[in-house]
Amino acid sequence: MYLLIDYDKCTGCGLCELACSFHHENIFAPSLSRIVVLRRYMQGIFIPLNCAQCEEPVCEQTCPLGAVNRNPDTGALEVDDDKCQGCKMCLLVCPLGGMGFNKAKGTAVKCDLCGGEPECVNFCPTGALEIIEDEQTIRIKKQKSLKRMSEALASLAE
Amino acid sequence: MNKNMKFKYKGYTGKYLRVDLSSGKIKAEELNPEFAENYLGGEGFGIKILWDEVPPSVDPLSPENKIIFATGPLNGSFWPNAGRLEAVSKSPLTGIYGDSNCGGFFAPELKYAGFDYIVIEGKAEKPVYLYIKDGRAELRNAGHLWGKYTLETERLICDELNDSEIKTACIGPAGENLVRFACIVVTPNRTLARCGLGTVMGSKNLKAVAVRGCGGVEAADPDGFRNLSLEMHKRLRNNPIYPAVSRYGTPGIVTLMNTIGRFPTRNFQQGSFEDVDLISAETLHDNFFIKDTSCFACPIACDKIYEIKKGKAAGLRVSSFEYETLNSIGAGIGSGNLEDIIIGNDLCDQLGMDSISAGRAISFAIELFEKGILKTNDTGGAELKWGDSKQMLDLLPKIAYRRGFGDLLAEGVRRAAQTIGKGAGYYAMHVKGQEISAQDGRAQQSMGLTHATSTRGADHLKGFPTIDETGYTDEAKRRFGDKYLPEMAQPQAIKYKPFLVKDGQDFGAVVDSAITCKSGGTFVMAEIYWDEMAAAIRMISGMDTDSDRLKVTGERIYNLMRCYNVLHGISRKDDTLPERLLKEPSPSGAAKGYVCRLSEMLPEYYDLRDWDGKTGYPTRRKLEALGIKDAADAIEEYCRKGRKA
Known part of the structure; x- marks a missing residue:
């Protein structure tokens, strides 16, 4: 499974961050959210950044304690709180910034897809976040490109 | 008191900041649970502080005036539109109670930084800005920011503190030059627009408040609050006018x-x-x-x-x-x-x-x-x-x-x-000194009454009658039932409108204290009303409240604002509109030939409020029922002095 993010639909409301921190940490705190919205307001750019559940995850490979493992049911990479000692190697190596850190607990935190029913998707009002099977990703992206291209062609024709 | 002792209610940080710009002293103080029970937050906190600390003798542009930036119990949570910020002060434009409310990201950030509200008093010798981060606060030099436009001010502060996530509330040249309707611009480019609150900041040499917080807000009943919030989000998303x-x-x-x-x-x-x-x-x-x-x-x-x-x-x-x-x-x-x-x-x-x-x-x-x-x-x-x-x-x-x-x-x-x-x-074209916004009471009678009786001078948002704008019958039915139809949804009918306006003002006082958005389902789309609001506040805070108690809270807040204005010379004669709207029939559109029939609506409005029909002052009976006997005493004292004079 995979969290597909559509930047065009994101309005920067941050509901995903609130849903995430409340679900996982029982507190409304964007600083503790696994998903993080980057905002460049006047440019109209809003990018929810999240773990991509990589095929060859450097976090898993780098962790000296074997605390990062893939959940076979959901495909999500999960941090084992009991094993993690907070060395932050995974934060350093993740190229996407998909790994977070809970200062109070002293452990790395990341998106676990909420066991397959992500709370961020429930609260996202615009459909910018979607949970999909991996093989759907490319098809959805292609459909979006098709839509853009046909719009461009139509405007050229005018 | 134990420094780490938790506040009685969730949904609050339990702390507030008091900043004296004259001495440069900043103190973090404990929130009183009773204060939260009686005044909820936002507008409620603001008027109570103004009532207690800024008497009629204080000139709005003097150091003795105070400005309060306040949040409420819902801010910072995922309740729909829980990002609103309320600022309250004595208005330099009207000379009476003044407030303004905006969206954006400042209010949640303030709570994440550990404070429910800030009271700012005095006057700095030189331009300063207030920087709050995670439980700490300091005043910083703003000499280099003075004269700058608002968006540039925000950017310069973020650069200087090397943190792009900082949220600011700042003034521009108009506030510095004491233009009486200067606003405060809040991240990202929202405005605390009305009542000249930016002028108050300018008079205090306060260029900006900058805030950054990494904490959070908890809920007393996490599951209940989560489920109700999600239901509200879905109801809003499915509302017929949501797409528009x-x-x-x-x-x-x-x-x-x-x-x-x-x-x-x-x-x-x-x-x-x-x-x-x-x-x-x-x-x-x-x-x-x-x-x-x-x-x-x-x-x-x-x-x-x-x-x-x-x-x-x-x-x-x-x-x-x-x-x-x-x-x-x-x-x-x-x-x-x-x-x-x-x-x-x-x-x-x-x-x-x-x-x-x-x-x-x-x-x-x-x-x-x-x-x-x-x-x-x-x-x-x-x-x-x-x-x-x-x-x-x-x-x-x-x-x-x-x-x-x-x-x-x-x-x-x-x-x-x-x-x-x-x-x-x-x-x-003003009421009580504030210019009238884009609602002509000749086209919608309830809007005329709203402007005339708002506590901050001309203003459509205190009572915000939306369901009779163009006849939203479904909303009228959902909110009030069949018995008030068809008049309740008719813009030119005056029947039931004093009730609509009074109810809107009391509910609005709660919305502005909780704090959420009047365009976000409470008035526009009309999905969230007393029951939903009471449940949300109960679930996030753990406060023992329901619709009936919340109605009393809303009335208490609205009445205290009125009492504050009474002590500043406001009476029935001021609850009016410019003569043009009362005497010149509207020349065009669907309102052609109509004037605002204000004088026919006012007596019923005062009756519903239990305010004196001659003076427009709240009665002792009403104020004591709302638990604000001191306001009744103050008005009595004011009348006695007036008679002597």
Whole structure:
């Protein structure tokens, strides 16, 4: 499974961050959210950044304690709180910034897809976040490109 | 007291900041649980602090005035639109209670930083800004920021503190120059627009408040709160008018308001504008739209980024571009030049001025010129005329910097009319000193009553009657049942309207204290009402409340604002509208031939409020029932002194 993010639909409301921190940490705190919205307001750019559940995850490979493992049911990479000692190697190596850190607990935190029913998707009002099977990703992206291209062609024709 | 002791209720941080700019002293203090129970947050906190600490003798521009930035129990959570911020102070524009409310991201950030509200008093010797981060606060030099535009101020503060996530509330040149309707601009480009609260900051040499927090907000009943919040989000998303509100934002009502004749044109000479198509939501969207953007936790995203794509101003972007501004510096001055309205909106934001009051001051001046009351030797040589958008763009900076003729307009229309004399007062479209926003009470009777009885002078939002704008029968039925139909949903019917307005004002006081958005399902779309609000507050805070108790809280807050105004000289005679709206029948649109029948609605309104019908003062009986006996005593004392004098 995979969290597909559509930047065009994101309005920067941050509901995903609130849903995430409340679900996982029982507190409304964007600083503790696994998903993080980057905002460049006047440019109209809003990018929810999240773990991509990589095929060859450097976090898993780098962790000296074997605390990062893939959940076979959901495909999500999960941090084992009991094993993690907070060395932050995974934060350093993740190229996407998909790994977070809970200062109070002293452990790395990341998106676990909420066991397959992500709370961020429930609260996202615009459909910018979607949970999909991996093989759907490319098809959805292609459909979006098709839509853009046909719009461009139509405007050229005018 | 144990420093780490948790506050009795969730949903609050349990702490507030008191900042004395004169001495530079900053203290973090404990919130009193009873204060939260009785006044909830936001507007409730603000009026209670003003009532206790800023007596009638205090001049709004003196160091003794205070400004309060307040949040409420829902802020920071995922309740729909839980990002609103309330600022409260004595208004330099009206001289009475003043407040303003905006969206954005500041309020949640303040709670994440560990504070429910900030009280700022005194006056700094030199320009400063207040920086709050995770439980700590300091005053920093703002000498290099003084004179800067608002967006640049925000950027410079973020750069200086090396943190792009900082949220600011700052003033522009208009606030520094004590323009009486200066606003406060809040991240990202939202405005605490009305009542001249930016002027209060300017008078205190306070350029900005900057805040950053990494903490959070808890809920007393996490599962209950989560499920109710999600249900509300779904109800909003499924509301029949959600797609329109979401697509066009507030500009979406321009055409509709024009059709019903509620769209003030040329200083309220008309209620509809012949060139309305030039400034309609569709024209705006088709030519300037770039992106939908949201306030914190908002499912609607009524805010848009617009960009001028061609010509000299190509590349200029604005946001938070609203219905009100399309009216005040568009139809209000008889102009349909949308590009210039966008440029003017940007000027108002950057200079830090309320675009409603600024636009009304300009249309007031144009009408005086038309009537021959003002002449070129008064205006610095300018021949003021309707529809001249370039003149408007010329006047806005003159007002903000108090240059030439702009200096007079910077005082607001009431003061300007007093200075000018010669019958200018008739054309000053204000209530209690505040310029009237884009709602003509001749087209919607309840709107006239709302403006006349608002606690902050002319204002549509305190009572915000939405369901009878154009006849939202379903909403009227959902909220009040069948028994008030059909009149409740008819704009020209006065039956039941005092009840609609009173209920809206009390509910609005709770919404402004909780704090959520009046466009976000509480009034517009009308999905969230007393029951939902009471459940949300109960679940997040653990406070023992229900609809009935919350109604008392709303009434208490509204009555205390009224009492505060009574001590500042307000009485029934001030609960009125400009004569134009009471005597000149509306000349066009669906409202053609109508005046606002205010005097027929007021007696019933006072009865419902249990206020004295002759004076408009709240009765002792009412105030004691609301648990504010001290307010009854104060009014009695005020009457006794008045009689002696």
